[in-house]
Amino acid sequence: MSKLQIKNLHVEVEGKEILKGVNLELNTNEFHVIMGPNGTGKSTLVSTIMGHYKYKVTEGEILLDGQDVLKMSVDERSRKGLFLAMQYPSEIEGVTNSDFIKTALHARMDKNEKFSLIKYIKTFEKATEDLKMRLDLPHRYVNVGFSGGEKKRNEILQMKMLKPKFALLDEIDSGLDVDALKIVGENVNMMKSNDFGALIITHYERLLDYLSIDKVHILMQGKIVISGGMELITKIDKEGYEFIKEELGLEEEQEENKRGIIGTCAVKGSLGDRNA
Amino acid sequence: MTEMPNQVKMKQLVDFKSNFLNLSNIDIKKNQTKVVVNKVLTEDNIKINLDENATLTYITFDEGKNEHAYNYFTANLQKNATLKIYNVITTSFHHNIKGMVYLNNIGASVEIINLLLGTKNAQINSDIDIYHYQANTNSNLTNYAIAKDFANVLLNNNATIKKFASSSVAHQQTKGLTISKDAKIKALPNLYIDEYDVIAGHACAIGSINKDDLFYLMSRGLSEAEASKIVVMGYVRPILDHIVDQELKQTIEQVFANKLLNE
Numbered sequence: 001m002s003k004l005q006i007k008n009l010h011v012e013v014e015g016k017e018i019l020k021g022v023n024l025e026l027n028t029n030e031f032h033v034i035m036g037p038n039g040t041g042k043s044t045l046v047s048t049i050m051g052h053y054k055y056k057v058t059e060g061e062i063l064l065d066g067q068d069v070l071k072m073s074v075d076e077r078s079r080k081g082l083f084l085a086m087q088y089p090s091e092i093e094g095v096t097n098s099d100f101i102k103t104a105l106h107a108r109m110d111k112n113e114k115f116s117l118i119k120y121i122k123t124f125e126k127a128t129e130d131l132k133m134r135l136d137l138p139h140r141y142v143n144v145g146f147s148g149g150e151k152k153r154n155e156i157l158q159m160k161m162l163k164p165k166f167a168l169l170d171e172i173d174s175g176l177d178v179d180a181l182k183i184v185g186e187n188v189n190m191m192k193s194n195d196f197g198a199l200i201i202t203h204y205e206r207l208l209d210y211l212s213i214d215k216v217h218i219l220m221q222g223k224i225v226i227s228g229g230m231e232l233i234t235k236i237d238k239e240g241y242e243f244i245k246e247e248l249g250l251e252e253e254q255e256e257n258k259r260g261i262i263g264t265c266a267v268k269g270s271l272g273d274r275n276a
Numbered sequence: 277m278t279e280m281p282n283q284v285k286m287k288q289l290v291d292f293k294s295n296f297l298n299l300s301n302i303d304i305k306k307n308q309t310k311v312v313v314n315k316v317l318t319e320d321n322i323k324i325n326l327d328e329n330a331t332l333t334y335i336t337f338d339e340g341k342n343e344h345a346y347n348y349f350t351a352n353l354q355k356n357a358t359l360k361i362y363n364v365i366t367t368s369f370h371h372n373i374k375g376m377v378y379l380n381n382i383g384a385s386v387e388i389i390n391l392l393l394g395t396k397n398a399q400i401n402s403d404i405d406i407y408h409y410q411a412n413t414n415s416n417l418t419n420y421a422i423a424k425d426f427a428n429v430l431l432n433n434n435a436t437i438k439k440f441a442s443s444s445v446a447h448q449q450t451k452g453l454t455i456s457k458d459a460k461i462k463a464l465p466n467l468y469i470d471e472y473d474v475i476a477g478h479a480c481a482i483g484s485i486n487k488d489d490l491f492y493l494m495s496r497g498l499s500e501a502e503a504s505k506i507v508v509m510g511y512v513r514p515i516l517d518h519i520v521d522q523e524l525k526q527t528i529e530q531v532f533a534n535k536l537l538n539e
Binding site: 050051053073074075077078079083084086089090092094095099103104107108110141158162166236 | 296376469486487488489492493494495496497499500502503506507509510511513514
């Protein structure tokens with residue numbers, strides 16, 4: 001069993017605080033869902049856990065089995081067992097999916113460990129079959145020319161092959177049609193075990209039909225404001241997020257006064273500011 | 277220069293002038309298919325003539341051993357002829373590409389891919405002019421340019437679609453990667469269109485290594501060095517997909533990997 005702990009996490013982007021004290025604990029063999037209105041910091045949370053360069057942690061801790069994740073480089077986090085399935089995966093020309101995953105597996109191996117190519121090919125073929133991916137997709141450059149849905153399936157293919165302890169799934173259901181949603185949902189659910197847990201960000205209930213969810217967290221205004229079970233999702237589906245605001249007495253956040261894009265371009269002074 | 281009926285049968289590559297002294301014409305007869313590899317680039321302007329339904333793959337490879345390398349060609353294509361030009365250049369000196377392609381008859385088509393790597397104080401200039409004279413002619417010009425150290429790469433791409441060359445297609449793409457702050461890549465894409473019913477477009481992206489691409493690769497466990505290597509070699513590999521000869525392919529890959537990653 002493994003444990004991922006997030007303690008009082010504060011994160012800012014370009015000087016603006018997005019996460020304002022997030023606390024969360026996730027064990028393997030658990031699936032947690034994070035929901036919340038747009039712009040409340042859901043993607044910020046998972047990107048920060050993975051170590052994205054844009055996000056600056058100003059306070060708090062992230063621990064993986066007691067080890068300080070914030071001190072680890074991005075690749076080290078991956079090798080220690082974290083995996084981020086991205087909302088907008090990069091397109092990498094010049095390396096095929098198959099070679100890419102092979103390189104990533106090599107990076108995880110001990111120096112004396114032997115790599116079995118036959119075993120790799122069999123596992124790879126089984127995973128692509130499970131995900132009902134087009135036969136040529138694994139042999140094409142990573143995500144190049146893939147549709148939105150194909151890219152998402154490709155993220156899950158990588159996850160299946162790399163076998164992380166914790167997967168962070170950032171809106172993995174967006175861009176998927178009904179059939180693909182079922183395939184992806186079932187494949188993620190199949191992985192649930194004492195060696196695997198997931199933190200799932202979604203806006204839609206449909207993906208959750210295929211996953212056995214243990215806990216639901218609502219992230220609003222940079223904090224987890226309420227946690228519960230699936231009944232929370234049913235209520236949000238009916239009433240939106242307004243009832244939470246009312247119950248908890250949350251006030252609307254005021255947007256900072258910003259110059260419009262047209263103004264910024266048109267005013268000479270603004271250009272000076274930007275270039276300063 | 278080596279001339280062969282097709283790429284599959286190509287066994288050994290020899291230098292341009294080993295077999296054909298002072299040859300400066302490549303004439304491909306009606307319905308013929310040939311592959312020509314040129315590794316000795318002099319000031320000669322190579323004249324390429326393709327008859328009806330002829331197909332030529334013309335590969336040039338400059339490893340950068342000469343202080344001044346010239347890559348000049350003028351091609352004339354007849355009905356339904358197909359010309360594929362792959363210029364693979366890596367140098368720390370001067371290299372000039374000057375190419376003129378005339379699509380003289382219906383259905384003629386040209387694809388040009390330049391893979392250009394400049395290191396140290398290299399100056400690479402590529403001037404390519406493509407003329408569409410007749411209907412249903414196609415051109416596709418792609419540049420993959422990488423500049424290291426103080427290298428300077430200038431790409432001048434011109435496509436002209438003349439009156440009556442209806443239903444013609446002209447595309448230009450440039451992907452440039454600057455690896456040091458002093459390296460420069462400049463692309464000047466020009467499309468001169470004198471007919472209504474055509475498709476023409478250009479795209480250009482020049483910059484340093486994309487941080488999001490690095491993050492993506494590293495988030496799968498690859499070290500920063502390994503991730504950078506994959507991103508950089510991503511500029512090299514697409515052209516290799518077009519080269520069937522395994523020996524030449526391996527040589528190009530090794531030379532580029534060495535210059536990009538070790539030097």
